[in-house]
Amino acid sequence: MNAIENITIGHTERLRKPVGYTMLANLVNIVPFCLSIEAINVIFRAFDGSGMPLDTQRLWTIFILLVVYVFVMALAERASYRANFRGAYEMSAAGRVSLAEHLRKLSLGFLSRRDPGDLSSMLITDFTMAETGISHHLPQLMGALVMPVLAFLGLLWIDWRMAVAMFIALPLAVGILLGSTYLQYKLSGKQIAAKINAGNRLEEYLQGIRVMKAYNLLGDKFVRLKNAFAELRRACIRQEALLGPFILLSVTLIRAGLTLMILCGTYLLIGGDLSLLTFVMFLVVGSRVFDPLTSALTNFAEFRYFSIAGGRILALMNEPEMQGSKEAPESGDITFYHVSFGYQKKQVLHDVSVTLRKNTLTALVGPSGSGKAPC
Template sequence: MKRFLYNITGGNPKALLEPCLVSLATGFCQIVPSLLIFAVFDTIYLAYARGQAMHMEKLWGICALLAGWMLVEYAARARAHEKTAMTAYHLSAIGRTELAEHLRKLPLGFFGRRDPATLTTMLLNDYSNVETTVSFYVPQLASAVILPVVVFLIMLLFSPQMALAMFLPLPLCFGIMWLSSGLQKKISGRHVRAREDCAGRLQEYLLGMREIKSHNLSGERFEALREAFARLKRESLRMEIMVVPIVLIAIAALRSGLTLMLLIGTFLLVGGELSLPIFLLFLLLGMRVVEPLSVALVHYAELRYTALSADRIMEIRQEPPLPGTGQAPCGGDIRFDRVSFAYRHTDVLQEVSFLAPAGRVTALVGPSGSGKSTITRLIARFWDVRQGTISLAGHDLATCDPESILARISMVFQDVYLFRDSIGNNIAVGRKNATRREVEEAAKKACCHDFIAALPQGYDTPVGEGGCTLSGGEKQRISIARALLKDAPIILLDEATASLDPENEIYVQRAINALVANKTVLIIAHRLRTIRRADWIVVLDHGRVIEQGTHEQLLAETGLYQHLWTLQGRSAGWSMRPA
């Protein structure tokens, strides 16, 4: 239970103290009306038994107190609801933000091991489960456990026999729930996995809609999605069929205590060992105890399910971020010294060594899959190397804070992602406090001011998720404007013009020329003509550096670079002809 409370509160279980206390206070408020009703009945019964006149002033006083207590109970319920809801939503909002921030600091290898749909489900559904647990289940469960103990002690003062009869089945009830906890955990785990698989398949279906339409695949023929829904249905039914009866059996065992108390009470009443008012008091208190305990048993089953959500959240939050506390230098030479790297068990780089001088342009070329993009991501420290060192101005990047490294780098990818926000805010991503004038200046240098100004809302024009409302060339130029605004000393360009048409390529090349001025630049390009003026060219093949030099030096050798240059020269005149 300690671990569960720690997990659902994100490591702050003390936050549950006040909601539990106000819920407990509300429970005690609900007992007072039963005691007042007992007082009314006792007054009437005593007057009748003794043949005395009715004490009307006392009765009216109790009735007035009962009416006033309804307001107190309402206030207590309102306060309990407000406090539990505020605590739940506060913890959930902070938890989601902290989890998102933690995910940002994890190496990209972590995301390669995780299905994105799982993380989305965790941020949405799992935290919704936690909200419900914190706002309802835990406070009510705490009240349902403590309140019966107090009521039991009160009952012992009046009739130990009836008190014991009332609570005799309670151990059996808890024993049923405890013995079935393993089964509940197993079934809940299967249901959670089915739900995750269903979310993943649905996301895959939506993202692949273009391929589904182009290949004329109807929804009925998308078997993976259909099977995922069918499996979720089976697991949902299994959970209802196997878990709910266990809870109902436990509730039946609990309610048997009320029946047993009535039988014992009737026997004592007939035998003269118990007065009628005390018998009524036990009935009122018994009902007040059974109902919240029955609710608590239902909530306990829900808690078993929610515990899986809390465990999954804390499992992610305990994933270690990349180490390093030192500040990265503001610029300098980038040196790879015998660097090896692998994605899981697949070797990508092997003994890679080269120098990218400060203030110069270094190009990385080679066949697809040779490790070029991996090199740029290792410089940005999206992962740590398996062997060797990467240094910036002589400082090992593995000892530097990843945040400080990224602050020194601007990256322009081939596949640009724009957030679902305005164009101006997308450009300002690299510098939060940038003014509108600075954003526009960066856009002008990136050759995208004119098309932005022509849009209906200019820089306030919203773009779709991923930038789907803009063309590839427009997104590329906005990405370069981001990098220009950030003004980092190191520029990493990964195939920034590979998929552009000639007109857009001219604009993007102009933007890149403005971006790389006086910077340390690493550029990846398949079109060798775009990097012929690079200061240094590194040729990779199968994860190894096989050639280095200037364009002229590499052409003078009979190596891979010369071979690629010759092939691209031949393909430049290629055209499609009918057979």
Template sequence: MSKFFYNISSGNPKKLFPAIFWATFESVVRLIPAVIAFYGINELFESFRDHRMLDIQLFVVLGVSSLIWFVLQMYISKITYDKEYLAAYDVSAEGRTELANHLRKLSLGFLDRRDPGDLTTMMLGDYTQLESAISHMIPQAVSAGILLFLAFISLLVINWQLTLGIYALLPVVLLIVLISNRLMKKLGGRHIDAKVESASRLQEYLQGIKEIKAYSLGGEKFSRIEEAFDRLRIESIRLEGILGPVVMTTISILRVGLPVLIFIGGKLLIDGQIDESALLIFIVVASRIYDPFTTLMMNYTEMRYAIISADRIMDIRNQSEMSGNDELSEDFTISFKNVSFSYNNEQVLHNINMVIRPKTMTALVGPSGSGKSTIVKLISRFYDVQDGKIFIGSKNLVEVNPDNLYQHISMVFQDVYLFKDTILNNIRVGNQSASFEEVIEAAKNAQCHDFIMRLPDGYNTMVGEGGSTLSGGEKQRISIARALLKKTEIILLDEATAALDLENESAVQKAITNLVKDRTVIVIAHRLNTIVNADKIIVLNKGRILSSGTHSELYSECDLYKNLVNMQTESKNWKFSRNGN
């Protein structure tokens, strides 16, 4: 039970306690009209039986009590409503924030194994389910259980036969619910899978809209999104169609308890074992205590669905974060010692040994798939090594606090992502406490100040999501400004000019020259002419270090490097031709 409350509250069970307390209090207060009705009806019975006048004073008291109850009920209902919705939205808002922060601390390897649509559905859909459960179901369910228990104990003291009559069919209902749990878990899981698939296909459709248009995949020809939505429709119908009758059956069975009570009570009354007042008490109470349980069963499907969503969320929350408590020292020598690494059991690095000295430029070159990007990802701890060790100074990288590591590393890659925010704030990502003057200085050194000032609102110009309103060269220069503003000791650079035109390449190269001054630079080189002056060039092939040295040394000694240089030289003279010559 503790696990249930922990999961459904997204790890904050204390948030639920005030809502549960007030919901229970409200349920108890709702029994007051039944008590008032009992005294009124009992007075009618006794006055008729004793052939006397009605006690008008009693009815005045009961009337005043009803008015007091009405005001009290309104007040308590208002408090309960506030507590329930406050708990729901607090849990949801804090849970989403905590989950997002937790995802940031997980390894990239874990995130790569998860469908982005799954995480999107979890952040939005699953937490919406929790909101609904906490605001409409969980407090009411707990209060219903407490009320049923208290009523059972109280009525048992008065008459055990009538009490068993009221609760006779409750075990049957609970058994049906217990049996249907497995079915609900299966159907709910399939429904969530269908929602995740739909979200993924929709995301794919929107992101790939250019390709869909270019290759005439629109309309009926792009069937993947249609199939995903159709599957979601089928799973939704199946979920409601199968579990709906189960819920209605349990409610019907539960309601049979009242006729059973009347039957048993009538027999006991005829036999003289109880009087009319006792039977009346049970009938009035029975008419009230079934209500919260009926409401609970009406929401049973949604609550079980919320439990599945909660389990999915906590499955992510329970994933181990990247470990490490050490902090880097002033020695930024990077050392690989017998490092091997695999993606999905496919080894991509084999026994890598190398040393990168501080304030030097080291270039990684080699054919596609040779392991260049993997080495950079390991240095930045996007992944942790599986075999061997990586050191920065004397610190084993897996023992370094990731946040501390990122304070000393800046990354500039080909695929630049800009947030939907102002250019100013996008540059400040590198140092959020930087002054406006510092931002301008970084932008000037990154060769982007001039084009920013030509924009309608200058540095306050809003950027489209992902940087969609800027060109590739402009985004690259803003990303370099970020790195400059961060002022870190280590720069990881995935050749930022590889996909740029000549004009933008020249500007970005100047920006990079400013960026790498007096820093330790590891660059993935695609255009080999940009790294001829590197202090060290490491040639990789099939996940192994083939050779290392300067440009001139490698050109004369390493056949692979020489071939790569020659191919790029020849490609500069390549041109389109109609006849193939």
């Protein structure tokens, strides 16, 4: 739940439309799949040795329904596309403006403690990652769970043994993926920190390139940029090399459900406890149902990575703004009333009263030690 709050920058209500329309589109896409199963059922009855003729009228009806349903699917996908991408980019645009306005109200002490490249990275890179998570991963993750859940409930009603064999490895796969959460947050945090540091060093290099060229500090003389990109490369390799096996193992376990279902179905078919038509139907459903599950597992891993960027933005947005009870002065004049100043025992200013007018240029002229700097 924290990951969802992070990636939406604290506004989880923004997910209602994209997630809702994506789930609706996935539900709409189930109907052609059911019609295809019915077409296979009609063809199978004509060639199962029962002597029934091929019901061509029913096949033509299914064909016409599929053709008409293409337009229904297009409308559903269009609504889902608009809700996902338009909502994500509107959120990103409003979030960038809100963050910039919030930065304007923070104290100078806070801004001086943060690297300028870090703040610019939040406005650009982190918001890009957050909008990608909202538009490409989270709605698809939620929607990809619809078909497997409905398939499991429907197949459970047809033959619970085959349904359990198909999805028996799912809890183990999800457990392995959840078990890698701590490792992913640790490695992803280091990779994001290395990426920000590399961006800071690049910005430092570009801003100071005139000075470096003037003093011949190019090439091997400036190693901070080289070391920053080397550390970024190592962090990216560590992240991919250590997290990749967990995702691949989870996907392999999910795919193993199809093999277990085939073995279970073969055993039941030989024993006469399962009809051939039911076995074929499970094969057709099984060949299709694991694709959204694989997509869901992959999207879940990427979604957790993008949520780290959202967490950084949310932490900055929660920084207290600089408060004050006094109104800003209407005039910009600077006035000294009876000011006296001296160095040790030597007095250089004595009972000085002067007003420096707004929008004017005032020159302080005098020898060294005459009190120009204190003024």
